[in-house]
Amino acid sequence: MNQHQLQLFFDKTIYIQGNIIFIEDDSFIEKNQGQTKEIFSNKWEVDNENSDVQKLFNFQLEWFLKLYGFESEKEFILFLKDKRIIIDTGCGLGYKAAWFAKLAPHAIVIGIDISNSLEIAAKNFKTYKNLFFLKRDIAETGLKKACIDFTVCDQVIMHTQNPIDTFKHLSEITSNSGHFACYVYAKKALPRELIDDYFRKETHNISKDKMWEFSEQLTELGKRLSELNIKFESPEIPLLGIKGGEYDIQRFIYWNFLKCFWKEDWGFQLSKSTNFDWYAPSNAQRFSKLDFINLGQSNGLILDFFHEEEACYSGVFSK
Numbered sequence: 499m500n501q502h503q504l505q506l507f508f509d510k511t512i513y514i515q516g517n518i519i520f521i522e523d524d525s526f527i528e529k530n531q532g533q534t535k536e537i538f539s540n541k542w543e544v545d546n547e548n549s550d551v552q553k554l555f556n557f558q559l560e561w562f563l564k565l566y567g568f569e570s571e572k573e574f575i576l577f578l579k580d581k582r583i584i585i586d587t588g589c590g591l592g593y594k595a596a597w598f599a600k601l602a603p604h605a606i607v608i609g610i611d612i613s614n615s616l617e618i619a620a621k622n623f624k625t626y627k628n629l630f631f632l633k634r635d636i637a638e639t640g641l642k643k644a645c646i647d648f649t650v651c652d653q654v655i656m657h658t659q660n661p662i663d664t665f666k667h668l669s670e671i672t673s674n675s676g677h678f679a680c681y682v683y684a685k686k687a688l689p690r691e692l693i694d695d696y697f698r699k700e701t702h703n704i705s706k707d708k709m710w711e712f713s714e715q716l717t718e719l720g721k722r723l724s725e726l727n728i729k730f731e732s733p734e735i736p737l738l739g740i741k742g743g744e745y746d747i748q749r750f751i752y753w754n755f756l757k758c759f760w761k762e763d764w765g766f767q768l769s770k771s772t773n774f775d776w777y778a779p780s781n782a783q784r785f786s787k788l789d790f791i792n793l794g795q796s797n798g799l800i801l802d803f804f805h806e807e808e809a810c811y812s813g814v815f816s817k
Contacts, residue, residue: 504606504630507583507645518620519608519632521640531635531659533702535612537778538657540706541771542591542615546622548767555593557764562594562652565812566679567803571601578602581647581676585610587636587668588654592619592629598650599629605647610634637664639671647676652812656683656783662793669797674817678799681812682785687739687754691784694757697777706778713774720760720769723748753808787811 501514511522545551568574578584578598582605586595589609596619599607609619609631616633623629634640636651637658649672651664658664665680672678685691701709726747734742740754752758759772776782785793790811794801799815806812 507642508640509642510640512640514630516620517624517626517630518616519630521632521634531612531781534657534779534781535614537701537706537709538590538612539614541774541778542613542618545768545771546591546615546618548771550765550768551591553764554768558594559597565652565681565805565810566814567805575601578605578648581605583608583646584648585639585641585646585650585671587639587649587651588612588657589619589631590615592616592623592631594650594652595619595631596623596626596629598648599623599626603628606630608632610636610639612636637667639667641671643670644673644676646671647673649676649678651678651680653681653810655680656785657779657781659781661783665793666797669799669815672815672817676816677802678815679812680793680815681810682790682793683782684806684808684810685739685784685786686808687741689738689740689755690753690757691739693755694776694782694784698780698782701778701780709778710770710774712777713770716756716758716773716777717760717766717770719756720748720752720758720773721762721766723751723758724760724762785811 504519505512513520563571563574568577578601581602584598584602584605584607586598586609589595589611592609595607595609605628607629611633612635616631620631649668651668655661655664669678728747729744730747732740732742732745732750748760757773757776760769787806791801794815799817801813802816803814
């Protein structure tokens with residue numbers, strides 16, 4: 499697809515350099531979103547240098563199928579068969595957008611991200627002829643209404659300045675026969691929510707180096723707790739939102755008090771990056787199940803598939 503053909507999907511004038519799309523205007527980035535841009539630029543640059551990053555990619559692609567109701571990659575390919583234009587909003591290093599481009603060679607795929615990871619993604623996947631990248635705030639993509647056949651916002655919308663407005667925009671650019679896949683963080687126990695809210699306010703006052711140091715400490719805590727291999731029966735404490743039942747001690751603290759992520763097969767660096775991903779951005783809104791369902795309803799969408807787990811809610815919407 500050439501520049502003239504891609505222009506049909508945009509409200510403003512674009513030009514293409516290699517596999518990167520540029521829009522001829524300057525979008526204003528609010529203070530918190532500027533901080534989010536800086537944090538994720540740093541995170542993705544670090545992850546791109548990690549020799550184990552492919553483990554993260556493999557996990558995420560497999561999890562994507564589960565999050566959005568596909569039994570297999572083959573079923574997902576069938577779903578993509580009639581999609582002519584696909585966007586991956588908040589694409590990070592671009593591996594998911596590249597996956598879409600590979601599975602749907604007939605379609606044009608655009609990966610959109612506000613961070614500097616966009617340049618890394620464009621370089622890493624420059625051989626994909628149907629894949630383009632756009633450096634842009636996903637709350638204001640510059641795309642025309644009702645032009646996207648499959649809009650994906652996976653594990654990203656919570657980091658925008660106003661997730662409600664972002665969801666509305668992404669709904670509007672999804673075509674009347676298209677689909678919109680979205681994921682949000684779930685609200686957790688009250689002590690964990692209070693600590694998380696504290697860090698949402700304080701991250702502007704903590705340097706990146708200090709946040710990485712903090713993330714390393716959290717990772718070491720998660721690792722040591724996991725190595726204890728202790729399980730216990732917790733009582734239910736409704737006023738704190740703590741669910742009763744059997745817990746591994748690391749998971750009990752993780753879900754109810756402090757995100758101290760540890761995944762042994764990922765290793766220390768990827769686990770540390772996951773903790774950084776959570777506490778460093780100023781924007782990281784959480785949702786209740788009803789909040790998420792209402793997001794779709796308030797934008798006139800039908801929820802075709804819904805998935806929930808302790809960490810998140812996800813779904814596929816249509817008009």
